[in-house]
Amino acid sequence: MLVFSLVIVTNDFEVRVGARTLLTAPKQQLRVQPGDRIGLVGRNGAGKTTTMRILAGETEPYGGSVTRSGEIGYLPQDSREGNLEQTARDRVLSARGLDTIMRNMDRQQEIMETTEDPRRRDQAIKKYARLEERYHSLGGYEGNAEAAQICDTLGLPARVLDQPLKTLSGGQRRRVELAQILFAASAGSGKSTTTLLLDEPTNHLDADSIMWLREFLAKHEGGLVLISHDVKLLAAVCNKIWFLDAVRAEVDVYNMGYRRYLEARAADEARRRRERANAEKKAAALKEQAARFGAKATKAAAAKQMLARADRLVGSADKVRQKDRVAHISFPTPAPCGKTPLQATGLTKTYGSLEVFAGVDLAVDKQSRVVVLGFNGAGKTTLLRLLAGEEHTDGAGGIVTGHGLKIGYFAQEHNTIDPNKTVWENTIAACPDAVEQDLRSLLGAFLFSGEQLQQPAGTLSGGEKTRLALAALVSSRANVLLLDEPTNNLDPISREQVLQALRTYTGAVVLVTHDPGAVRALEPERVIILPDGDEDLWSDDYMEIVELS
Template sequence: MITATDLEVRAGARTLLSAPGSALRIQPGDRIGLVGRNGAGKTTTLRILAGETEPYAGTVVRSGELGYLPQDPKEGDLDVLAKDRVLSARGLDSILRDMEKQQALMAEAADDRVRDKAVAKYGRLEERFSSLGGYIAESEAARICHSLGLPDRVLGQALRTLSGGQRRRIELARILFAASDGSGKSDTTLLLDEPTNHLDADSITWLRGFLQNHEGGLVVISHDVELLADVVNRVWFLDAVRGEADIYNMGWKRYLDARATDEQRRKRERANAEKKAGALRAQAAKLGAKATKATAAQNMLKRADRMLDALDEERVADRTARIRFPEPATCGKTPLMASGLTKNYGSLEIFTGVDLAIDKGSRVVVLGLNGAGKTTLLKLLAGVEAADTGTIDPGYGLKIGYFAQEHDTLDDMATVWENIRHAAPDAGEQDLRGLLGAFMFSGAQLDQPAGTLSGGEKTRLTLAGLVSSAANVLLLDEPTNNLDPISREQVLDALRSYTGAVVLVTHDPGAAGALDPQRVILLPDGTEDHWSEEYQELIELA
């Protein structure tokens, strides 16, 4: 259980949430949807509940087990095997390694005393292993991994060899494994930030069922409306206008109706109060002309001011980013070519012998199962990583704009302003301030470290950098992740109108549709084909 009292949440100088005299509580059986527009403070609030950061004010009390999935999981030991990372949630990985070590000693020991000591230790380890679920638990971990689209071959690989999406699914599997006894029953509180990112349709369906059956607490941030509708029984709405959390003790569909009713009530209250305040001021103006009535007039004005001060801040339509890519820089007919690209991680071959040519204004989707090397290919083309063999040949005037799905191009320690200045060192200050304003960054937020931004805000800042670059080849890796529906549509509109070349990796069928691609590159073989509707259907499975 988690209780947050008198919570105040800030990002830099911005107050995102101020809840004096109130408490946010998560108890077993609560399945809470944490919602609000991008930048309202959802991710920051979840990090505070998880103990990853401290609130500006207020206290957070936690009891019981906790499972936290951030948008960008921290990098741990990348040399550990994926299956061991999942098993470590219950301490099974270290026990299994010790058991294997004692088995080796039992088989190799020439001294009976050494062998007897190994046998005794093996017995104690096996007893402990059984008490934690033993081989049934190991099978359960594999089942969870398979349900999240992680086959056995991936589980046997080191984390360093996996894609960002695969590593995130390993972290999700680890959290769910820790919270499950095989049926989903647990007193663990789950805090999940966009858990459906990088999942295919079947995995999302399975996850919904798991969360529906989870008997511990749950707080989930998600732009998957179907997941929210199927899973949550309470909603916390972070109102970015008022800086408050509205609590709705009801499911998703009833919440939507109740919130719409609340907004209409606030509008009526404001209209009535403004009408009464206007009448009081008009009356005060009449009385003020008479010296004998001056005191009464002042009292009327004060009363009118108190009436308006008591109202919630007037809600304006949620701002959206005005994303428009400028005309790309002049380039030759084929600005980007590559031949014979091969990439391995240790003994694991990701792909071999990939050839491609990106013509001016062409639109290409890279497809392949998770782990086939889609992200890796974009990193090679962007110059972030080097190929083991093969060459990348830039054509005349090539100017690349790279969007990394993990926001690797941002400096988390630098401010919003420093990041955009680095992306466009030759641009004028007023032009950059105008650009950031179009992407909803202004005022004190320009001095906010990029590492404190939400996933959606990081996406907008990265896109702002791309807009400032006038790139003629965009390499986009999951550009719609972490975006609310309105912001996502803005990105898709920008893709539709962009006249430069695009190489896109996405699990979002809408993004591929907006791009209107001409060609597809299938990994790991590197086969190139003309785009057709059958590939659109494969997007969700990729």
């Protein structure tokens, strides 16, 4: 029987992707109630993002049901497009309906000031009064200021709020979505009964914004389910942990904070190993005795019973968690090329009257290692898209292609992956000239095999999409890599694999990242600072910009 304080509860919950079972949770094992701040953890591909989508009501479970009550704020890993003509400010204010009310108030104000019909003016005055009363009841002018403060804290200053969403970078749009959700949940005090479902909320945030978000979530009185690879965030915020065990396709619920959970899980796994070893030892003894009895016809039945008992002993013991498989992530052996395979001159990008950057020059020599820095929204992603040929420069500038150029582009929003195609179809499309068996071996090294090759790419987690995009790079023989946040969404082991790939790659790299570890692994020679486009030799003094950007 459901407890009324529960805001999300599952019943005989089962999650599958294709024929692969990711998770089973019997009865009402998974519950969220006000005050629960739950960390949803597990390796990449364990089913965290898929489970979160189901909890949010974006899709249905394979088996069982999910019951929800109250307001839910869901932040997916991939930015929602929505109305890209809408301003960032209106998008955030829409969380409480303030944007619509403000537009209607402006309309009635215009009628009052322009109409010569007294009757129409009186109607507009009455409508305006009703709208203003509603506006005040929803927080009104204070809410507008509060929304602006949340946005500023998340790295969205006032100049950005009045821009259409279509002019913002992917990272900025995602921060707008986060701001909208937190504004809806704050109710003017930072505390509410809204249930927050946040999938990697610290992506694209700088250090100060992450610190503020920790404090906000730690004080949140509604329910919270959080997916994050930010260990400090999990430790500071969570009072419960759901561990998705990919080996057993089960979830373990720990009613404790993150640090205590790590200790308890280690103890649980040690206990399982002991129990499993004892069961296997007893089973081996029974089988040995059965073998002796089986030689005598009069004791064949007893031997059969012993064998059955041995199988039950082993079958009833919990599976021992094996060491997680690790993706063997590497970058391609670069194809031969000339001294300067890629050169950009006078690159300029504008959106309407808004200039993102202008006159950026960049020569990418063979084996160059370049980091692109700048505040959020300075155009770092846009610059990589121009270099990759995904967008065209505005004005007279352009790209000069050198001898033997082969570009490998990794997009932070994974828009090089077709979500409607399978893992295998995406790989074939990215590497049309490769031998099929070579591609299967390559995907296996990146932990894609068997039925997962036929999984729609749109159902992959952020970490799995990152691995799939990186796998396509390996077969490309690219000699210039354009990497936009290549460590986002990765668990610590996979992230270290990418860092090692950066250290050993012998081609040219142009890197955009918030990850100081990625910059250290690259050991850059030069830096481009946007939006001015200034170029400088790398100095460790620039590391502070990386950490704060």
